[in-house]
Amino acid sequence: MKEIELGDPAGTIRQHVSTARHFIAQISSESIVRDWKTEINRLYDRKIASLYS
Structure with a gap:
């Protein structure tokens, strides 16, 4: 009986x-x-600019 009672909340938790x-x-990938x-591009551009200035 316990398994039946806990089945739905467990599924809901898994879904969350x-x-x-x-x-x-x-979030992390975007x-x-x-x-x-x-x-990185900004720092790289600054470094290149400082080398040629």
Whole structure:
């Protein structure tokens, strides 16, 4: 009987965890990576500019 009672909440929790993992993966792949690329490119451009100035 306990398994039947806990089955639905466990499934709901799994769904929330799956959604959270997907959300975190999406955030990290989009905004954080884009920010790092922007920052690295900016630092690289500054370094190149300082070499040739």
